[in-house]
Amino acid sequence: MNEISRDAILADVTEVIRDIFDEYEGPVTPDLNAAKVPQWDSLAHVQLMVLLEKKFGIRFKMSEIQSFKNLGDVIASIENAQER
Amino acid sequence: MLSNVSLEREPAPVTLTNEAIDHYCLSIRRLASQQLGTQEQLRLEQLAKAALRGGVLQKFRPIRLGLLSNRTMSYLISPLLAAGLSRGLLLKAYEAPFDTAALFTLSAQNPFPEDLDAVVIALDEAAFNREGALLDQESERRDVHAAHQYLLQTRDAARKKLNCPTIVATQPDLANRLGSGDAMNPGSTSRFINRLNVMIADGAANGDWICWDLSSLAARVGSELWFDPGQFFVAKTNFRIELAPLIADHLSSVVAAMSGEAGRAIVLDLDNTLWGGVIGDDGLSGIRLGQNSAEGEAYATFQKFILELKRRGVVVTVCSKNNDEIAREPFKTHPDMVLREDDIAVFQSNWNDKATNIKAIGDKLGLGLKSLVFIDDNPAERERVRQELPLVAVPEIGDDPTQFVSRICKSGVFDHVLLNVDDLGRALSYEARAKAAEICAVVGNYEEYLASLRMKMTIARFDKIGRPRITQLISKSNQFNLTTLRLNEEQVRAIEEDPSRMCWQVRLDDRFSTHGIIAIVIVHKSQSEWRIESWLQSCRILERGVEQTLMNEIMRAAAGAAVTRVVGTYIPTDRNAMVEQFYPKLGFTRGSDGVDEAGVQYECNPSGYRTLPSFMEVLHL
Incomplete structure (x- = not known):
């Protein structure tokens, strides 16, 4: 796993997070998850997934969408998809 | 160019002056009219939500x-x-x-x-x-x-x-x-x-x-x-x-x-919008229109589409930077023109800028800017009009005539709910209004002019057939509306059968056109007193003496019912200043109830009412 590419992905993910959770002002780090962001409900989760798919030109599998525990998992999946 | 609203993240407005709110609302409307990417769209939605929470969207x-x-x-x-x-x-x-x-x-x-x-x-x-x-x-x-x-x-x-x-x-x-x-x-x-x-x-x-x-x-x-x-x-x-x-x-x-907010009139550019080429440069034989080329056929097809809009009640107008005579020439003599001169209700062709001309067209038709749809192949003109007149709908039609029809359809600006006969007659009526304004200039004496219109007023109780148009008028009339009482179709249905109310729908015809339902009056009747709960009129028939004639009829009915007091109310809004003096002009005096939050009260005893001059025949159904 490449630290540099992960940082780049995190920067792009952060932009989407800021757009979708406009009321959240805390830090965006790999351990961020729905429990820490009040706006992050199940509806917003699907919306977040769709925005990320669009931004990175990838598709998450349904099983992935439901198993991500935090942003770190999401970033790993994006990195994986990009390497493939 | 969006001077005080942008999609960059910014805090929601907290308090703004009235003028700033006007400006803010126009800016946000312009912003919302653009095509946005996914993230921009999300920001627009959040901006709108923040503005909603800030309470600055009251112009919508x-x-x-x-x-x-x-x-x-x-x-x-x-x-x-x-x-x-x-x-x-x-x-x-x-x-x-x-x-x-x-x-x-x-x-x-x-x-x-x-x-x-x-x-x-x-x-x-x-x-x-x-x-x-x-x-x-x-x-x-x-x-x-x-x-x-x-x-x-x-x-x-x-x-x-x-x-x-x-x-x-x-x-x-x-x-x-x-x-x-x-x-x-x-x-x-x-x-x-x-x-x-x-x-x-x-x-x-x-x-x-x-x-x-x-x-x-x-x-x-x-x-x-x-x-x-x-x-x-x-x-x-x-x-x-x-x-x-x-x-x-x-x-x-x-x-x-x-809600009656769809486009009611189309404002058309000419060169490269209705035909290919520039009439002033290329001349009648040089413009591309009709069966000789794919391009010419596309323009002819677009013109047929405009006629279809006209059949659905949309008023067709022209706004072109051209010499008037030259601009009219194709309408008069080009064999492949589908649109003819008499299809065009207002022909505004001169060297003024388009925003000024579009305003003039709205004035001539008696339509607000929000009812106008501007069609022009030139992106600079479209942008200019969006900037100057954000209320005018300006669909992004591009500059390829083969795309015009589908792009206008997709924009939804002419979407309509069930049409009624009145809707279809309305285009004719707006045209007649523009023509009547010309006659007025010729006739000179206004009373003679009114008499020359040979108007006929028809008064009927609310009924099922009139209900959609009645609801439309009640839900959208702002200017000539004394109390701005809003009712939806279900409430109109309910009030029709109420024995304590007299609900009139009023139609007007003249020798130029059928105007359809142009006035609504709802009166609450008790033994000694009638209260006019709603009185509104279409702004298409201003200065025709409709309100004078209608008041004569109401007072006659009240006198017949031995009523001693008819009460009218004016509730001011930011749109209805034109009727502030409505009741005093018709002979009412300031009521004993005075002014309260329910508006300004006026009253008149039917036995003391002086019948006003009328220029139309009246028929009760």
Whole structure:
């Protein structure tokens, strides 16, 4: 796993997070998850997934969408998809 | 150029002066009218939500919608707010909790807040209890009949619980097919959906509800793109959520049409819009129009489309930077012109800038800027008009004539709910108004002019046939409206039968045209006193002496009922200053009730009323 590419992905993910959770002002780090962001409900989760798919030109599998525990998992999946 | 609103993240406005609010609302409307990418769209929605919380969207017309579906509609709520803004509406949507659609129809429960303007019913085939027996045409017929009954029952529930009209969505045909065999097999899901949609359209034609033709949008997008099985299983949506802004915009055009906010007049550029080339340079024989080339045929087809709009009641006008005589020449003599000079209600051809001319066209027709749609192939002119006149709709038609028709259709600016005969007559009436203004200049003496119009007023009680137009007038008239009393169609229906009220719909004809219903009066009657609860008139027939004649009729009726006091109220709004002196001008005096928050009271004793001069014949039905 490449630290540099992960940082780049995190920067792009952060932009989407800021757009979708406009009321959240805390830090965006790999351990961020729905429990820490009040706006992050199940509806917003699907919306977040769709925005990320669009931004990175990838598709998450349904099983992935439901198993991500935090942003770190999401970033790993994006990195994986990009390497493939 | 967006001076004080942008999509960069910024805090919500807190307090603004009135003038700043005007400006803010126009800016946000302009912003909402642009085509946005996914993230920009999200920012627009958040900006709109913040502005809504900040209470600075009062220039938009508030409309409250209930969303009732057997699938998730939540993703439409924010996009609806954003989509409405581009059409001058503040669309607040409320979704019934998941899986409560049947509960709404079949029980007394009501998940919605009070005061909805409409309930949107979007039920897919799974919401209906079907036999679905294969190869059985009778069973298929029963299934469609049952679905119809169920929708009527849902409509009735909306009527009873919320007293508001319903909008029923046609359903995208997303059925998986084994092949063409499913089209031949009664009982297949795809056949059911197709019949369901025909039934929904027929119901709308019958006046049972308003139809939102969602399936046509899905067909345009394509069902492969429309539906994402993954999202369906995760989020229970039956459309791809990236499409939410498009779907919301489609619904907002129906709501705009229902609320009388759709385009009523088209303002056309000429060169490279109605024909190829520049008439001033290329001359009559040089412009490209008609059967000789693909380009010429495309322009002729576009002109036929304009005529179709005219048949649907849209007023056709021209706004061109040209010498007037040269600009009219093709209309008079070009053999391939589809539009002729008498199709054009106002012909504004000079060297003034377009914004000024568009304003002049609105004035001549007596229409507000928000009713105008500007069509021009030149992107610079479109942008200029958007900047100067944000209320005018300016669809992005591009500069390729083969695309004009589809792009105008897709913009939804001319979407309409059920047309009535009055709508069709209205185009004629606006034209007549422009012509009558010319005659007035010739005649000179205004009384003679009024007499020369040979006007006929017809007064009737509210009835079923007039109800849609009555509701339209009551829900949208702002300027010539004494009390701005708003009623929806269900409330109008209820008031028709109220014995303590006299509800008049007033029609006007003259030798130029049939104006349709142009005035509404609602009077509450008690033994000794009549109160005029609502008096509104269409601004198309100002200065015709309609109000004088109508007041004569009311006072005659009041005198006949031995009433000693008729009370009228003026409730000021920021739009109706034109009728501030309405009652004093008609001989009323300031009432003993004085001024309170309910407005300014005026009164008159019918026995002391001096009949006012009238220039029309009156007929009571």
